Amino acid sequence: MNLVTIDEIHAAAKRVAGVALRTPLLPQLWASPAKLWLKPENLQQIGAFKVRGAYNAIAALDEKTREKGVVAYSSGNHAQAVAFAAKQFGVPAVIVVPDVTPRIKVEATASHGAEVVEVPIGQRESAAHAIAEERGLTLIPPFDHRNVIAGQGTAGLEIAEDLPDVEVVLIPISGGGLASGIGTAIRALAPNAKIFGVEPELAADTAEGLKAGHRVDWPVEKRARTIADGLRSQPSELTFAHLQVVLDGMLTVTEEEIREAVRVLARRAGLIAEPSGAVSTAAFLFHADQLPDGKTVAVVSGGNLDPSALGELLG
Amino acid sequence: MNLVTIDEIHAAAKRVAGVALRTPLLPQLWASPAKLWLKPENLQQIGAFKVRGAYNAIAALDEKTREKGVVAYSSGNHAQAVAFAAKQFGVPAVIVVPDVTPRIKVEATASHGAEVVEVPIGQRESAAHAIAEERGLTLIPPFDHRNVIAGQGTAGLEIAEDLPDVEVVLIPISGGGLASGIGTAIRALAPNAKIFGVEPELAADTAEGLKAGHRVDWPVEKRARTIADGLRSQPSELTFAHLQVVLDGMLTVTEEEIREAVRVLARRAGLIAEPSGAVSTAAFLFHADQLPDGKTVAVVSGGNLDPSALGELLG
Numbered sequence: 001m002n003l004v005t006i007d008e009i010h011a012a013a014k015r016v017a018g019v020a021l022r023t024p025l026l027p028q029l030w031a032s033p034a035k036l037w038l039k040p041e042n043l044q045q046i047g048a049f050k051v052r053g054a055y056n057a058i059a060a061l062d063e064k065t066r067e068k069g070v071v072a073y074s075s076g077n078h079a080q081a082v083a084f085a086a087k088q089f090g091v092p093a094v095i096v097v098p099d100v101t102p103r104i105k106v107e108a109t110a111s112h113g114a115e116v117v118e119v120p121i122g123q124r125e126s127a128a129h130a131i132a133e134e135r136g137l138t139l140i141p142p143f144d145h146r147n148v149i150a151g152q153g154t155a156g157l158e159i160a161e162d163l164p165d166v167e168v169v170l171i172p173i174s175g176g177g178l179a180s181g182i183g184t185a186i187r188a189l190a191p192n193a194k195i196f197g198v199e200p201e202l203a204a205d206t207a208e209g210l211k212a213g214h215r216v217d218w219p220v221e222k223r224a225r226t227i228a229d230g231l232r233s234q235p236s237e238l239t240f241a242h243l244q245v246v247l248d249g250m251l252t253v254t255e256e257e258i259r260e261a262v263r264v265l266a267r268r269a270g271l272i273a274e275p276s277g278a279v280s281t282a283a284f285l286f287h288a289d290q291l292p293d294g295k296t297v298a299v300v301s302g303g304n305l306d307p308s309a310l311g312e313l314l315g
Numbered sequence: 316m317n318l319v320t321i322d323e324i325h326a327a328a329k330r331v332a333g334v335a336l337r338t339p340l341l342p343q344l345w346a347s348p349a350k351l352w353l354k355p356e357n358l359q360q361i362g363a364f365k366v367r368g369a370y371n372a373i374a375a376l377d378e379k380t381r382e383k384g385v386v387a388y389s390s391g392n393h394a395q396a397v398a399f400a401a402k403q404f405g406v407p408a409v410i411v412v413p414d415v416t417p418r419i420k421v422e423a424t425a426s427h428g429a430e431v432v433e434v435p436i437g438q439r440e441s442a443a444h445a446i447a448e449e450r451g452l453t454l455i456p457p458f459d460h461r462n463v464i465a466g467q468g469t470a471g472l473e474i475a476e477d478l479p480d481v482e483v484v485l486i487p488i489s490g491g492g493l494a495s496g497i498g499t500a501i502r503a504l505a506p507n508a509k510i511f512g513v514e515p516e517l518a519a520d521t522a523e524g525l526k527a528g529h530r531v532d533w534p535v536e537k538r539a540r541t542i543a544d545g546l547r548s549q550p551s552e553l554t555f556a557h558l559q560v561v562l563d564g565m566l567t568v569t570e571e572e573i574r575e576a577v578r579v580l581a582r583r584a585g586l587i588a589e590p591s592g593a594v595s596t597a598a599f600l601f602h603a604d605q606l607p608d609g610k611t612v613a614v615v616s617g618g619n620l621d622p623s624a625l626g627e628l629l630g
Contacts, residue, residue, distance in 0.1 A: 021339060021342070022339065023339070024336060024337065024339055024358070026336065027336070028360070029360045029361065029399070040585075042585040043339070043341055043355075043585055043586075045342055046344065047585060084344070266587050266625060267587075267622050269358075270355075270357040270358055270362060270586060270587040270588075270618035271585060271586070271587065272582075272585040272586065273585075303585035305582075307578075307582050310581060310582065311629060315626040315629065315630025
């Protein structure tokens with residue numbers, strides 16, 4: 001399969017500059033003598049890394065296509081990312097969400113000026129395709145797209161620039177777009193680093209699939225058990241092919257480890273992470289025995305938490 | 316009075332580079348259409364801006380003096396900053412704290428390798444001076460020192476670099492070192508910006524003093540009423556003279572406004588701020604009518620919260 005190249009990621013970096021925040025690497029004193037840096041993507045304006053890929057994909061469209069508008073199906077961070085990115089170009093965005101989506105997320109998406117279409121939960125994808133065709137909109141998928149992968153990879157460029165001798169990189173895995181992109185960048189620019197994907201035990205389809213040598217399908221009910229609601233997707237053929245090439249291994253973390261990592265990030269790092277964003281830190285905290293001992297970057301992928309979850313997790 | 320110059324701040328920036336984190340400006344979507352950027356000094360390794368001034372003051376000592384070691388009196392962020400900075404140079408640090416200091420803060424300071432000396436609360440300053448003389452250590456004051464002010468000013472250099480057309484800067488005021496430093500940098504590099512100090516209503520000695528044209532003394536019991544425990548100090552002659560020159564005005568915020576700002580920073584910005592660090596955001600949220608309408612930077616000065624306070628404030 002034709003994988004995303006470092007040149008595509010460099011091109012993405014030029015596009016997203018000034019829109020996606022160039023997040024710093026945050027050295028963590030409390031993790032001494034081990035060396036831990038956090039890559040706080042929760043500080044992006046929309047609260048997650050997703051803006052990198054969504055903006056890059058929309059920016060890469062030819063102007064005529066882009067003017068007609070874009071559509072996405074997601075109830076999570078990708079929805080906000082596409083809505084936000086479309087707004088930067090002043091083009092229409094339609095976001096298809098399940099009709100069970102919490103009001104707060106619908107409103108967050110609508111607040112970027114997007115049209116939110118609510119459909120029964122099983123019809124998200126087909127509805128999005130139908131709307132795309134009807135209205136001539138371009139579908140921006142959450143991870144199964146090389147410009148989305150290249151966009152997410154810009155976070156990897158920044159890691160390699162800021163810490164060229166990085167030895168371990170920990171990345172949350174859901175659909176695999178973030179790990180595909182960051183992994184590609186790190187392989188090219190810091191080839192000595194070991195790259196690990198991290199999943200909840202309760203949604204560890206990628207760990208199982210990589211071991212088996214092919215994608216495996218976990219039923220959605222099974223994946224839905226984890227508190228890490230951003231990590232319930234599964235890789236596509238395209239992202240799985242990247243993960244097979246760029247990852248050195250997979251780690252899985254328990255629900256209690258995820259909750260504790262959210263608490264540690266708040267108490268020690270000053271960051272609000274959503275459970276999905278905290279799994280990489282959980283891996284560092286609780287599975288260091290499976291990791292090389294060296295300069296480690298944990299990607300904190302997002303921080304969008306309901307206020308009630310904030311109280312429950314930190315109270 | 317001979318005020319700190321922009322050249323001294325530039326010199327400080329060279330010294331602190333690589334030790335103090337160069338914090339990004341975080342644009343805040345939720346504050347749209349107003350324009351708000353946060354300067355998240357809570358993300359410094361010690362959880363507060365204080366590392367800038369402490370490190371600069373120690374770095375500026377001649378080597379022989381520095382080798383003997385340093386001493387500071389503080390139970391808060393300055394204690395950790397001096398202990399951390401001394402450790403970077405491998406020189407001894409003694410931190411004098413009141414014997415009522417919570418264990419967690421004593422341990423945080425000791426964890427940087429500093430010797431912690433506990434004395435009755437009224438004797439902190441005299442004990443620190445006595446130890447300095449006895450052992451030949453250099454006292455690093457929390458704000459009443461031009462190298463400390465110049466170090467804190469490096470945050471202002473970064474603001475002016477990242478947002479050259481900044482129009483409003485909001486800075487918490489306690490002893491006034493941070494506002495003196497940032498204010499001096501902004502005056503020099505972004506002279507059109509208006510600079511405001513922010514205090515809790517319950518510790519508004521500086522607002523009163525600036526109006527009166529001279530320092531006023533609020534009894535410590537009165538200042539101790541505010542939840543913003545980092546804002547209970549009062550300016551020295553040196554910092555007050557800076558504040559008279561660099562500030563365009565003062566704002567005061569209520570205890571409930573401070574608490575709400577801590578919640579907003581957690582929910583909307585992904586940041587854990589301590590109450591003292593949140594007063595500038597509180598001023599933006601609740602006193603915009605007293606501010607020019609324009610690109611605004613709120614300095615989030617620190618994030619060191621007890622876990623119990625975290626639960627109480629966010630739960």
